[in-house]
Amino acid sequence: MEETDDKKLSAESEILDNALVMIAILGEKGRVVSWNHAAETITGYSQKDVIGSDTIWKKLYPDKDYRTIVTRKIAGILKTKNYFEKLETTIHTQSGESRTILWNTKMIRESGLERAIAVGMDVTAEREAQAFHASIIDNAYVLIAVLDPKGKIQVWNKAAEMITGYSPDEVIGRRDVWKKLYPDAEYRRGLTDKISRIIAGQNYFENLETTILTKKGEQRILSWNTRQIGDGGVYHEIALGLDITEQRKAEEALVAYMTEMTMRLKQPVDIVSNTLLESAQLLKDGMLINNEIIVVLESQARNAAQIVANIQEFQKAIAEKNRSIPEAYRKFLEG
Amino acid sequence: MPDYIDPHELEQKQIFLILASPGTIRQRNTDLIKEISRLGYHTVVITTNYPYSVLARMYAQGGIPADSVSFIDAVTRNSVGNVENIPGVVRFINNPANLTDMGIAITEMLKDQSGRKVCIMYDSVSTMLIYLSSVNISKFIHFVINKLRLMDISGVFLAVEKGLDPMLMTQLTTFVDNVIDTG
Numbered sequence: 001m002e003e004t005d006d007k008k009l010s011a012e013s014e015i016l017d018n019a020l021v022m023i024a025i026l027g028e029k030g031r032v033v034s035w036n037h038a039a040e041t042i043t044g045y046s047q048k049d050v051i052g053s054d055t056i057w058k059k060l061y062p063d064k065d066y067r068t069i070v071t072r073k074i075a076g077i078l079k080t081k082n083y084f085e086k087l088e089t090t091i092h093t094q095s096g097e098s099r100t101i102l103w104n105t106k107m108i109r110e111s112g113l114e115r116a117i118a119v120g121m122d123v124t125a126e127r128e129a130q131a132f133h134a135s136i137i138d139n140a141y142v143l144i145a146v147l148d149p150k151g152k153i154q155v156w157n158k159a160a161e162m163i164t165g166y167s168p169d170e171v172i173g174r175r176d177v178w179k180k181l182y183p184d185a186e187y188r189r190g191l192t193d194k195i196s197r198i199i200a201g202q203n204y205f206e207n208l209e210t211t212i213l214t215k216k217g218e219q220r221i222l223s224w225n226t227r228q229i230g231d232g233g234v235y236h237e238i239a240l241g242l243d244i245t246e247q248r249k250a251e252e253a254l255v256a257y258m259t260e261m262t263m264r265l266k267q268p269v270d271i272v273s274n275t276l277l278e279s280a281q282l283l284k285d286g287m288l289i290n291n292e293i294i295v296v297l298e299s300q301a302r303n304a305a306q307i308v309a310n311i312q313e314f315q316k317a318i319a320e321k322n323r324s325i326p327e328a329y330r331k332f333l334e335g
Numbered sequence: 336m337p338d339y340i341d342p343h344e345l346e347q348k349q350i351f352l353i354l355a356s357p358g359t360i361r362q363r364n365t366d367l368i369k370e371i372s373r374l375g376y377h378t379v380v381i382t383t384n385y386p387y388s389v390l391a392r393m394y395a396q397g398g399i400p401a402d403s404v405s406f407i408d409a410v411t412r413n414s415v416g417n418v419e420n421i422p423g424v425v426r427f428i429n430n431p432a433n434l435t436d437m438g439i440a441i442t443e444m445l446k447d448q449s450g451r452k453v454c455i456m457y458d459s460v461s462t463m464l465i466y467l468s469s470v471n472i473s474k475f476i477h478f479v480i481n482k483l484r485l486m487d488i489s490g491v492f493l494a495v496e497k498g499l500d501p502m503l504m505t506q507l508t509t510f511v512d513n514v515i516d517t518g
Contacts, residue, residue: 256502259500259501259502260468260469260500262500263469263498263499263500264464264465264468264469266498267461267464267495267498268461268462268464268465270357270495270498271357271384271461271462271465271495274357274358274360274361275384275385278361282389287389287392287393288389291415292386292388292389294414295386295410295411295415296385296386296389296410298413298414299384299386299410299414302413302430303462303465306465306466307465310465
């Protein structure tokens with residue numbers, strides 16, 4: 001019988017030791033009774049450093065203020081129940097690293113003594129990945145809004161705040177930001193109809209351009225793309241809005257310049273050409289005297305010189321307007 | 336030769352934008368003046384391309400009475416230098432881009448012709464594009480049209496067809512009473 005108990009104890013000890021989560025069994029006043037291999041690996045403190053003492057907690061939480069917060073939190077939980085679940089704390093390892101641990105505890109009785117088993121899962125990598133993703137969302141240069149199935153906004157990133165002027169506090173958990181962004185009821189209705197038509201055919205839309213009114217009262221043009229995310233019948237909408245206002249302005253300016261250039265270059269060249277041809281005919285018909293020929297030729301030479309000046313002016317204007325033109329071409333355009 | 340302008344509309348002192356192809360715009364100028372003269376109007380031609388003397392000779396050859404036309408010449412003075420205005424016949428300005436002088440010359444010429452039925456012909460909006468941006472042309476034409484309306488005078492603006500960008504064309508169409516594309 002004793003042999004069986006010993007075997008059982010040995011097996012339990014082996015399981016405890018080889019578990020992939022840190023397991024600490026605490027005795028009276030938080031003294032460590034057992035400290036498994038994972039606990040050693042994660043914290044850097046060996047069984048020898050820890051067993052029989054309660055000083056490990058000061059080592060794991062060297063910052064007094066933070067330790068007080070954790071202690072109060074635990075005390076608060078233990079007031080109502082004798083265990084806690086999913087308590088997340090940040091420990092300081094022997095090598096000076098910070099690790100995020102998700103704690104669960106359970107009270108047991110062993111040989112008539114009350115023990116607490118603390119199971120700590122190292123979620124550092126997971127939390128870092130979450131923080132990384134959150135950081136990507138937050139620092140993305142596109143407006144990102146995530147809507148729950150009821151249309152309430154759950155995520156509103158920094159770009160969303162920067163573009164619209166509305167902070168997450170004003171938007172999260174609400175649905176009325178769209179009315180603020182599209183205050184014109186007729187425009188909003190037209191947009192809603194358009195979106196409904198698109199959504200009826202496919203459950204997303206791509207490159208839908210809309211004009212929003214920001215909190216400051218400025219108009220911005222956004223290009224929207226949406227996707228449904230989620231599973232298990234609960235879907236969220238993720239809406240990505242790219243601010244293309246400057247791009248549109250640049251395109252409009254470029255089109256305006258090109259049109260103006262065509263109008264102010266092609267037509268004038270035609271005029272010079274036609275005037276010279278007509279003058280040649282008038283000369284043949286004896287309708288021009290010498291002085292008039294001089295005036296016509298000189299005026300057309302002035303026109304031609306002005307056309308060249310216009311070309312240079314347009315070259316410069318295009319180069320200045322569109323900074324994305326490669327340097328070599330810009331220098332050429334700038335003359 | 337078809338008539339381009341409705342006499343009743345001219346009588347109502349309307350403003351016209353007349354479009355013509357590059358090859359026919361010179362002939363259209365003469366045709367229009369002949370038509371306007373026949374209706375008993377004196378035409379003040381603002382010329383930005385040919386010296387007035389050349390146009391005067393063309394008109395004479397086209398059978399247009401010399402006293403039914405006077406000129407604001409934006410071409411000659413730039414080449415010849417100091418030429419004197421001939422009251423009732425021609426006023427010279429230094430260059431087509433000098434809109435202030437052009438505005439003054441129009442006012443003075445209209446004074447010279449006071450008491451007569453007068454029509455202004457601006458030849459041409461297209462040539463002005465060499466010297467002025469479409470924005471400035473639009474502003475100037477708006478100014479001239481306002482002046483004409485205040486003085487109860489009709490006007491004709493000549494331009495090469497398809498030569499004005501949609502924005503300028505829209506603005507000019509808004510300013511004038513009639514757009515006539517003569518092809």
